[in-house]
Amino acid sequence: MTAVRPALTSIPPPDRPVPPAPRRILMKGNEAMAEAAIQAGCDAYFGYPITPQAELLEWMARRMPEEGRVFVQAESELGAINMALGAAATGARVLVSSSSPGISLMAEAMSYMAGGEVPVVLINVMRGGPGLGSIGPSQADYFQAVKGHGHGDYRTPVLAPSSISEAVEVVADAFELAERYRTPVIILVDGILGQAMEPVEAAFRTPARAPADWILTGADGRPPRVVKSVHLLPEALEAHNRHLQAKFAGIAAREVRWAGEQLEDAELVIVAYGTAARVARTAIARARADGLAAGLFRPITLWPFPSAALADLVARVRGFLAVELSAGQMVEDVRLAVDGRRPVAFEGRMGGMVPTPAEVVAALRRLDAIVGEGRR
Amino acid sequence: MTVEHALEPVLEPRVVFERPELLADRTTIYCPGCGHGVVHRLVAEVLGELDLGPRTIAVAPVGCAVFAYDFLLVDFVEAPHGRAPALATGIRRVRPDAFVLTYQGDGDLAAIGTAEIVHAAARGEAITAVFVNNGIYGMTGGQMAPTTLLGQRSTSSPGGREAGLHGLPIPMTEMLAVLPGVAFAARGSIADAAAIGRTKAYLRKAAGAQLARRGFSIVEILSNCPVGWGMTPLESIERLREVVTKTYPPGVIVDRMKADAAASPAGTSPGAAPAGPGAVPPTPADPASTPPVER
Numbered sequence: 001m002t003a004v005r006p007a008l009t010s011i012p013p014p015d016r017p018v019p020p021a022p023r024r025i026l027m028k029g030n031e032a033m034a035e036a037a038i039q040a041g042c043d044a045y046f047g048y049p050i051t052p053q054a055e056l057l058e059w060m061a062r063r064m065p066e067e068g069r070v071f072v073q074a075e076s077e078l079g080a081i082n083m084a085l086g087a088a089a090t091g092a093r094v095l096v097s098s099s100s101p102g103i104s105l106m107a108e109a110m111s112y113m114a115g116g117e118v119p120v121v122l123i124n125v126m127r128g129g130p131g132l133g134s135i136g137p138s139q140a141d142y143f144q145a146v147k148g149h150g151h152g153d154y155r156t157p158v159l160a161p162s163s164i165s166e167a168v169e170v171v172a173d174a175f176e177l178a179e180r181y182r183t184p185v186i187i188l189v190d191g192i193l194g195q196a197m198e199p200v201e202a203a204f205r206t207p208a209r210a211p212a213d214w215i216l217t218g219a220d221g222r223p224p225r226v227v228k229s230v231h232l233l234p235e236a237l238e239a240h241n242r243h244l245q246a247k248f249a250g251i252a253a254r255e256v257r258w259a260g261e262q263l264e265d266a267e268l269v270i271v272a273y274g275t276a277a278r279v280a281r282t283a284i285a286r287a288r289a290d291g292l293a294a295g296l297f298r299p300i301t302l303w304p305f306p307s308a309a310l311a312d313l314v315a316r317v318r319g320f321l322a323v324e325l326s327a328g329q330m331v332e333d334v335r336l337a338v339d340g341r342r343p344v345a346f347e348g349r350m351g352g353m354v355p356t357p358a359e360v361v362a363a364l365r366r367l368d369a370i371v372g373e374g375r376r
Numbered sequence: 377m378t379v380e381h382a383l384e385p386v387l388e389p390r391v392v393f394e395r396p397e398l399l400a401d402r403t404t405i406y407c408p409g410c411g412h413g414v415v416h417r418l419v420a421e422v423l424g425e426l427d428l429g430p431r432t433i434a435v436a437p438v439g440c441a442v443f444a445y446d447f448l449l450v451d452f453v454e455a456p457h458g459r460a461p462a463l464a465t466g467i468r469r470v471r472p473d474a475f476v477l478t479y480q481g482d483g484d485l486a487a488i489g490t491a492e493i494v495h496a497a498a499r500g501e502a503i504t505a506v507f508v509n510n511g512i513y514g515m516t517g518g519q520m521a522p523t524t525l526l527g528q529r530s531t532s533s534p535g536g537r538e539a540g541l542h543g544l545p546i547p548m549t550e551m552l553a554v555l556p557g558v559a560f561a562a563r564g565s566i567a568d569a570a571a572i573g574r575t576k577a578y579l580r581k582a583a584g585a586q587l588a589r590r591g592f593s594i595v596e597i598l599s600n601c602p603v604g605w606g607m608t609p610l611e612s613i614e615r616l617r618e619v620v621t622k623t624y625p626p627g628v629i630v631d632r633m634k635a636d637a638a639a640s641p642a643g644t645s646p647g648a649a650p651a652g653p654g655a656v657p658p659t660p661a662d663p664a665s666t667p668p669v670e671r
Contacts, residue, residue: 044469078462080462082462082463083466083469085453085456089463089466094466109456220430
């Protein structure tokens, strides 16, 4: 007996119009970020398989050759990030992606990129740790990304989208930031954002290329150029560090990004990024239905952290709750911004577990009890 | 006709030896008697003679030669320790017209960077590795390297290298030569003028392999480290010639360019056609048909 199956067709039913532009495409996060990089003019991708970001590498393996661009599956994450260092030193727009354990391996080269001022965009689709951990979603690499993966005094811009559409946007932004400031830039997403499928607004963008007078092209009719981080004389290295610190100060002054939701009347504010912010959004809706005036403060740049904007809220809210897929990492930056002037609570799950909206609502209630009259 | 007139053409000033154009006119920072100066000069001569200076993007190692860019007047990027072949791969893929060179020591290439050099060679990347093997970690003060000879004392093998304790010296270039992606692999030395001349010829062949996009090429150059070896420069050269070459015999280890030419009566190399930015040889040689190792 042959089963009768409905015909699979992409023709829209007659009662539904053809979707208007801009198109909304259903895409997996990893694939959306990969395509966004291609549309942003990425010249070369170097990677190594690791879950939960493998689809990103696979997308690039298929699409980059179609576009006549470079795809190399390296022998290791060390190989991948160093291929990126070499290619970017010649002015190529380069993407690398990995997940937590792989990022640890890439930390050495990230430090060289920071020191040598080489722009590379790196996507970390975070999984549970420490060690080999799990392949579940996590935000346990906040310290690693924000406080410095590699050795030495340096900062790296970190962008943390909370939807796949936003991830598409920040990919183009990341290339722009990287080239404008000659720095590696990290896009930090958890495994859910990598694996989930969402309708993506096809807002792909190709940033203009800034003229580069430092890239290696061969010393043809000009003096040789060197891209390096070594400065053996302490005076010279300190001068180089001062130059880097001035650059980081400029980034901190100009590139802070965050989003607020229902902050106008909020008495309790949840601070969360990425997937945790989406859980928080649901929790806030439930808390409000139950009479708790909660709002969401969502950092989009984790470095520079939106400390000033958060501090501005202190005068009009009674307490803060950081929600993370970790044991509590970003919460330290929230406490630094709040500076002891309000209670800062924390709610999080670890190892690939995700806090439920109910757990977050309960945490809001505990915070409410600490700070006094929470009900309007 | 006077005697002076007769001698005049002979006395006409003539340059017989000069600094290569691509070698910087500055005081060396290397230790007295160190071989890096000779190797730098050879690289500068070969790049200059092949007119590759304006196209070269070189990768500097970590180790004594980290400052190679202070002496070789070409574009340079500094690599983390051992990773030069990965950087070179990235450069090769996005800069098809560049001449891509890594300059690496034995700690860099044969210890911490083994994965990167093996896989760059395996992929047949059209890059050239200049591998300076002096059998010791010079910059950090004379510790044992993977290439240190049996019995050789170092600050981390004070009783001398023992096979049972430290393992045997690694013949890195022979290991790489078995990979079909390697177009040319040879070992030279700087022990004397004749050896230096042969080493220069190897460097030219290695450059030719890259220019033909035939694959990966490497020239290992046995060099001395008088300070690390605890010897005078003269004693170190003597040891290089009489002792080191017994463990690491100089010569061409594999020349697949020659094999290609022999296999093709017209003398054209079937693998010589440029294969795009990756320049992976389109027809990697069957390992079974690899010609026997030449000496």
